[in-house]
Every structure is written in structure tokens, then in C-alpha cells.
Amino acid sequence: MNFNLLSTEIATALFGSVLLILSLVTGKDARRGLGHATLAGLLVLLLITFTQYGINSGGFSGTWILDDYAVFMKQVFIIAAILVVFAGKSYVEDFTGNCNEFYVLMVFALLGMMGMASAGDLITLYVSLETMTISFYILVAYNLTSGKSAEAGLKYLILGALSSAVILYGMSLVYGAAGTTLFAKMPPVSVASPVLLLGAVMLVAGFGFKIAAVPFHMWSPDIYEGAPTPVTAFLAVASKAAGFAAMLRVFLGGTPVAPDNWLGIIAVLAAITMIIGNLVAIPQTGIKRMLAYSSIAQAGYILVGLMAADPAGVNGVLFYSMIYAVANVGAFAVVIAVERATGSDEIAVFGGLWQRQPLLASVMTVCLLSLAGIPPMAGFVGKFLLFSAIMDQGIYWPAFIGFVMSMISVYYYLRVALVIWRDEPKDPAPIAVESGMRLAVMAALAVTVVLGVYPAVLSDLSLAAAKSFFGM
Amino acid sequence: MLKEYFGVLLFAGVAAIIPLAVFAVSYLLSTKKDTPEKGLAYECGMDTRGETWVQFKSGYFLYALIFVVFDVETVFLYPWAVKFGQLGLFAFVEMLIFIAILLIGYWYAWKEQVFRWK
Numbered sequence: 103m104n105f106n107l108l109s110t111e112i113a114t115a116l117f118g119s120v121l122l123i124l125s126l127v128t129g130k131d132a133r134r135g136l137g138h139a140t141l142a143g144l145l146v147l148l149l150i151t152f153t154q155y156g157i158n159s160g161g162f163s164g165t166w167i168l169d170d171y172a173v174f175m176k177q178v179f180i181i182a183a184i185l186v187v188f189a190g191k192s193y194v195e196d197f198t199g200n201c202n203e204f205y206v207l208m209v210f211a212l213l214g215m216m217g218m219a220s221a222g223d224l225i226t227l228y229v230s231l232e233t234m235t236i237s238f239y240i241l242v243a244y245n246l247t248s249g250k251s252a253e254a255g256l257k258y259l260i261l262g263a264l265s266s267a268v269i270l271y272g273m274s275l276v277y278g279a280a281g282t283t284l285f286a287k288m289p290p291v292s293v294a295s296p297v298l299l300l301g302a303v304m305l306v307a308g309f310g311f312k313i314a315a316v317p318f319h320m321w322s323p324d325i326y327e328g329a330p331t332p333v334t335a336f337l338a339v340a341s342k343a344a345g346f347a348a349m350l351r352v353f354l355g356g357t358p359v360a361p362d363n364w365l366g367i368i369a370v371l372a373a374i375t376m377i378i379g380n381l382v383a384i385p386q387t388g389i390k391r392m393l394a395y396s397s398i399a400q401a402g403y404i405l406v407g408l409m410a411a412d413p414a415g416v417n418g419v420l421f422y423s424m425i426y427a428v429a430n431v432g433a434f435a436v437v438i439a440v441e442r443a444t445g446s447d448e449i450a451v452f453g454g455l456w457q458r459q460p461l462l463a464s465v466m467t468v469c470l471l472s473l474a475g476i477p478p479m480a481g482f483v484g485k486f487l488l489f490s491a492i493m494d495q496g497i498y499w500p501a502f503i504g505f506v507m508s509m510i511s512v513y514y515y516l517r518v519a520l521v522i523w524r525d526e527p528k529d530p531a532p533i534a535v536e537s538g539m540r541l542a543v544m545a546a547l548a549v550t551v552v553l554g555v556y557p558a559v560l561s562d563l564s565l566a567a568a569k570s571f572f573g574m
Numbered sequence: 575m576l577k578e579y580f581g582v583l584l585f586a587g588v589a590a591i592i593p594l595a596v597f598a599v600s601y602l603l604s605t606k607k608d609t610p611e612k613g614l615a616y617e618c619g620m621d622t623r624g625e626t627w628v629q630f631k632s633g634y635f636l637y638a639l640i641f642v643v644f645d646v647e648t649v650f651l652y653p654w655a656v657k658f659g660q661l662g663l664f665a666f667v668e669m670l671i672f673i674a675i676l677l678i679g680y681w682y683a684w685k686e687q688v689f690r691w692k
Contacts, residue, residue, distance in 0.1 A: 119678055126685050296579065 107161045107168045110150050110176060111216050117143045118209035125202030137191040137538075140205040141184065147212075148180045158570050160222055164284045167222040167351075170570035174420050174563065175219035175347040182340040182427045183212050188542035189435035190332025193442055197245060197330075204244060208336065211237035215344035219351075224273045224283040227348055231269070231312075234344060235262050238337060242329040254328025261321045265311035272304025285355035305352055306367060312345035313401045316375040326394035331441055334390060335434035338397045339427045346404055346419060350571070354411055368409045373503050375402030380507045384514045389437050390447045392514060393430070396473060399511060400426055406500045407488040414491035416568035421561055422484035425472065425553060429481060432469040432546025435539060436462045443533040449518055454527025459535060463522045465543040470515040472550045475508045480553035487561065636688045640680070647676055 105112070121143065125136055151173055160167045187208070194201050210233060217230025239262060243255020273283075279298035280288050289298070310318040326334045353368075379399030386392035404426075407418035437447065439462055444451045456463035472481035485508065489501035535543075553560050654661065654669055683689070 119675065122678060122682060126681060 104159075104161050107157065107159070107166055110147065110154060111213060111220075113147055113150055114209060114213045114216060117147065118206055118213060121209060122203075122206045125206065134191075134195065136202055136205055137187065137195070140187050140209070143209070144180055144184045144187065144212075148177065148184065151176050151180065160286075162222075164286055165221070165223045165226045167220055167355075170567040171350075171416070171420070172220040172347075174567035175343065175423070176216050178343050178420075178423050178427050179212055179215045179219075179340045181424070182336065182343070182431055183208060185428070185431040185435070185542050185545065186332050186336045186339075188538045188545075189431065189438055190330075190335070191538045192536055193330065193332055193438050196442070197247075204241070207237045207241050207244075211241065211336070212340070215340055215347070218344045219347040221348065221351060222285060222355075224277060224285075224352075227351065228266075228270065228273060231348065232266065234341060235266065235312075238262075238333075238341060241333045242325060242337070244333060245330045248328075248330075250328040251330060254325045257321060257328075258325045261311070265308050265318070268304050268311070269308030272301045272308060275301030275304065277301075285351060302353075303367065306371070309345055309349045309352070310371060313342050313349070313404075314398050315371050315401050315405060316378045316398065319375070319379070319398045322398060323391045323394040326397075327388060327390045327447070331390070331434060331438045331447075334394075335431050335438075338393065338434070339430050342397065342401060343423045343427060346401075346408070346423060350408060350416060350419065353408070354416070354571070365409060365411075368405055369500060372402050372405035372409055372500055375399065375405060376503055376507045377402075380511045380514075383511070386514070387449055388447050389449050389452070389518065392449065392518070393433060393437070396511065396515070397430065399507065400430075400473065402507075403485060403488055403504055406492055406504060409500060410488075410491040410495060412491065412495070413565070413568045413572055413574065414487070414494060416571050417561070417565045418484070418488035418491045420564040420567055421487050421557075424560060424564070425480045425484040425550070428546050428549045429469040429472040429479075432465055432543055432550065433473065435542045435546065436466040436469070439533060439535060439539055439543075444529070449521055451528075452518060452521045453525035454530070455522040455533075457527055457530060459533040461535060461540070461543065462533065465547045466522060467519045468547055468550055470518055472554070474512045474515040476512065478551070478554040480550045480557065483554060483557040483561070633688075633691060636683070640683055640688065643676060643679065647673070 121136070121140060124139060128135065154168060154173045154176075155170055157173075158169045187205070194204050197204075214230045214232070214234030214237065217233065218227060221227035221230055239255060239259045242258045243252050245251035275297055276288075277283050279295050279301060282288065307318060311321070314322040322338075326338060329337065376399055379395050379397075379402055383392055383395035383399065386395060404419055404422055407415040407422065409415070410418070439459070440452060440455065441447050443458075452466070455466070468479060472479035475481045475485040485504065489504050493501050650672065651669070654665060658665075
């Protein structure tokens with residue numbers, strides 16, 4: 103057994119346990135220290151992942167795959183977690199009662215995501231998925247003083263359990279028809295039986311829930327709105343990326359569905375997700391709900407990359423996941439700061455933000471432009487990679503829908519920017535930005551701008567990762 | 575190939591008919607007399623007192639949860655103990671890690687005063 107394949111996960115599990123022990127032995131007044139310890143640990147984990155590039159092998163009877171693809175995805179999760187902790191530290195410290203478990207649960211959620219990226223069979227995948235989801239159930243309901251948070255937690259628990267049940271049923275059908283749980287040994291497409299197809303459809307529905315694709319998206323606006331904002335950021339970014347990481351493994355690692363059917367079902371999902379996500383985002387008045395619908399739409403764009411099902415498409419998915427993670431967490435970081443200062447998450451409270459805190463105003467604008475895919479922000483490059491992958495195969499309509507919907511999305515993204523730069527502030531008092539938050543938003547800003555102008559830094563890495571996924 | 579699934583359909587059909595038939599037969603044969611006893615939630619066990627829609631103390635669930643954790647631990651410990659001689663040092667260390675993880679959880683529950691009945 104080659105334990106080097108598991109070194110990131112072992113380190114993460116150890117780190118989570120140590121964090122829990124630390125929270126037990128220190129008093130309740132030592133919370134700040136715990137946040138710093140979490141950051142230090144996450145940075146070490148990020149460094150460890152860099153040593154894992156180029157290993158490209160599987161182990162443990164094929165149930166575990168460590169290729170560059172998995173490593174890249176793990177870095178997306180870790181970077182998202184680092185940014186969320188930086189931006190959310192003070193927000194979490196404001197909670198009444200004990201906030202120690204918050205970091206511990208975040209680390210264990212991270213562990214689950216890592217497992218999802220590396221899973222080589224259905225059982226490893228499911229266990230990892232549940233590790234992540236159960237941590238999130240608690241995190242979403244974490245603000246004990248808020249009824250909305252409790253409601254969101256309960257909704258997420260019930261709907262999440264339902265979607266897990268659908269996934270599990272789908273897995274049992276796939277196993278029954280294929281006779282194996284290993285993705286690599288799934289039968290070739292020519293012998294796909296109806297039972298296998300049914301199982302695959304159930305898997306699509308279950309994962310569709312996790313990535314919040316239409317028509318399985320109903321949960322996300324309510325839960326994003328009710329959850330504590332740092333959790334919303336983590337949920338919208340890392341949990342979604344993990345869902346995609348697992349989806350790619352299941353459907354491209356060993357395609358149980360015939361290509362024609364496959365393309366059809368994913369194409370329809372991608373199209374309606376892009377259309378409905380973007381259209382419903384327009385009338386939203388709450389920033390968290392608006393970002394929830396925007397993240398639904400973003401899932402639609404990423405699904406187009408999945409639809410391409412070739413290295414170029416996977417490259418698009420990987421690149422866009424990273425860009426989306428950074429820009430979305432950047433936007434949510436600003437929401438966290440404004441929410442702490444004003445106690446509201448209405449778009450209207452962003453009025454005149456540039457007078458109150460120019461840094462937050464600029465970061466919000468840049469991140470929203472990146473999400474909208476306006477050059478020269480990184481989001482444009484990401485969308486370019488996603489849509490060019492499918493257009494190279496001679497299929498133009500998904501890209502067409504993507505372009506039109508991106509144009510529509512500019513409207514609601516820029517509406518927030520308009521409020522920020524045009525309106526007069528109701529309360530001209532400047533908003534304080536503490537060091538952690540400053541670091542998080544500046545990092546998001548820098549990455550979004552630099553990768554927009556010079557994407558090769560990341561796209562070389564993601565292309566290598568995408569090739570490793572197909573064993574090239 | 576699709577023809578093979580006809581068997582499954584037939585099976586599902588028969589499976590659906592059997593419970594319906596049982597209900598139908600018992601409906602036809604049974605005597606219908608309403609007594610207050612029949613209105614109770616169960617025909618056996620203790621009578622309910624007062625409202626049944628009361629809140630349960632969450633302490634019960636916490637106890638049950640800790641119990642289940644160690645219950646499951648036993649499930650893993652038994653086969654491990656039976657094959658201990660052949661498994662060697664690796665399995666021994668592995669089991670120690672497993673128990674250590676559970677003990678951290680137990681410690682956490684202790685600190686959070688799960689075992690204190692308030």
C-alpha cells in the first residue's frame with residue numbers, strides 16, 4: 103500500500119483532529135488563535151498538494167486515484183477554504199456561544215471534498231460525499247441565534263438526504279448492472295443496459311442537486327440566504343466544485359451512458375440551467391439570493407465543459423472552477439464585510455460603497471465583472487475555454503446560449519456595481535476592513551485581474567491536469 | 575435484450591397484486607366493529623397520556639448518538655479480535671487509530687456536557 107497517495111488526506115484528517123483537540127484544551131476566549139491555527143494548517147496543506155503533482159497513479163485496488171486532476175481540484179478546495187477563513191474570521195467570531203467547531207467542521211468538509219476528487223469507485227465517492235455534506239448540514243445551521251439559519255439547515259438536511267438517497271439508489275442500480283463499483287471497469291458504452299441508464303440518470307439528478315443545476319436548484323437560494331455568509335461562500339464554491347469533480351469522475355472516468363444519450367441529458371441540463379439561473383437572478387433584491395442564482399447559472403456554464411467530454415472541456419472545467427472560486431469568494435467577502443457593518447444583505451445597502459470603502463467597492467466590481475465574463479477579467483478566459491471546447495466539436499448552440507445568457511447576466515451584475523458607484527450612501531460612515539479581510543479581497547482581486555491578462559500560468563497547469571484525467 | 579426485462583415487469587406486477595389481494599381478502603372477511611381501543615395509535619403497549627405531539631428532550635438523541643458510535647465500534651472490534659493473530663501489527667495500529675478518533679469524539683462530547691442531564 104502506497105500511503106503517499108493519501109498524504110494530503112491523512113494530513114487533513116490529522117489537522118482536523120488536532121484542531122478539535124486544540125479547541126477542547128483551550129478556553130472559549132482563545133477563539134482568535136484557533137482561526138490563525140486553521141489558516142496556518144490550510145497553508146501547509148496547500149504546500150503538501152504541490153508535492154503531489156506528477157504522481158498520476160491509483161492504488162488500494164483502484165478505489166483511489168491520485169492524478170494531477172485530483173490534485174488541481176484539491177487545490178481549488180483548499181484555496182477556497184483559505185480565502186473563506188481569511189474573510190470570515192471576524193464574522194465567525196461575532197457568533198454567540200462556541201464557534202470552535204466551525205473551523206473543525208470546515209476542515210472535515212474539506213476532507214470530504216478531497217475524497218470526492220480522488221475517488222476511484224462508487225463507495226469511496228459516496229463516503230466522501232457524505233463527509234462533506236454532513237459537515238455542511240451543521241455549518242449551514244451554525245448561527246444559533248438566527249431562525250433563518252436554523253431553517254436553512256433543516257431544509258438542507260432534508261433535501262440533502264433526499265438527494266443522497268437518489269445518488270445511492272442510482273449507485274446500486276449502476277453496480278447491479280455493471281457488476282463493479284470501480285469507474286475504470288464500468289462496461290463499454292455499447293453494452294449499456296436500461297438499468298445502467300436508469301442508474302446513470304439518477305446519478306445525474308443527485309449530482310445535479312449538489313451542483314445546483316436546474317431543475318434541482320430549488321434549495322440553493324433559500325439555503326444560501328439563510329446560512330452564515332462565510333458558509334454560503336464555501337458552499338457555493340467548494341461544494342459545487344467538489345460536485346463537478348465527482349461528476350467528471352463518474353461520467354468521464356468510466357462512462358456508463360451511451361455518448362448520444364449522455365450528451366443529450368447534460369446538454370439539456372446545461373441549457374436550462376444557464377437560462378433559468380440568469381433570468382431569475384435579475385429580479386432579486388437580496389445580494390445573497392442574487393449570487394445564489396448567479397452561481398446556479400455558473401454551474402450551467404461549467405456543465406458545457408462537461409458536455410464536451412474531452413481534455414479541452416475538462417481543462418475548461420478545471421480552469422473555470424478555480425476562477426469562479428476566487429471571484430465568487432471575493433464577492434462574498436465583500437458581502438460579509440458590508441453585512442457586518444450594516445446588518446443587512448439587501449443590494450440597496452451597497453449604495454455609495456465607493457465612498458465608504460473604495461477597496462471593497464473595487465473588489466466587488468471586479469469580481470462581478472469576472473463572473474459576468476467581461477474581458478480582461480479571468481472569467482472571460484474561463485468561459486472562452488469552456489465554450490471553445492464544445493465549439494471545436496462542431497456543436498455551436500450551447501455556446502450560443504452561453505453567450506446570450508452571459509450578456510443578460512451583465513445586466514444584474516452591473517446593477518450592483520451601479521448601486522455601488524452611483525447611489526449616495528445612506529450612512530456615509532466608512533466601513534472598517536481588518537487585515538484578514540483585506541488580504542482575502544486583495545488576493546481575489548489580484549488573481550482575477552492577473553489571470554485575466556496572463557492566463558497561461560493557470561491554464562498550463564489545468565491543461566496538464568485535464569490530460570492526466572484521460573491518462574495522456 | 576429488452577425482452578429479458580419482461581420478467582422484471584411481470585415480477586413487479588405480481589408483487590403489486592399480492593399486497594392488494596391481502597388487503598382485499600382481509601377487508602372481505604373481517605368483521606367491522608369500531609371500539610375506542612381501535613382508535614389508539616397501537617393496539618398493544620401502554621395507552622398514551624395527554625398530547626402525543628410533545629417535544630422530546632434533545633438529550634435523548636445525544637445519548638443515543640454516542641451509544642450508536644460505540645455500538646458500531648464493537649461491530650468492527652469483533653472481527654478484528656477474532657482474526658487478530660493473522661492480521662499482525664498493521665491492523666493493531668490501525669485499530670488503535672480508529673479507537674483514538676472515537677475517543678476524541680467522546681472527549682468532545684464530554685466537554686460539551688452531553689452527559690450532564692439538565
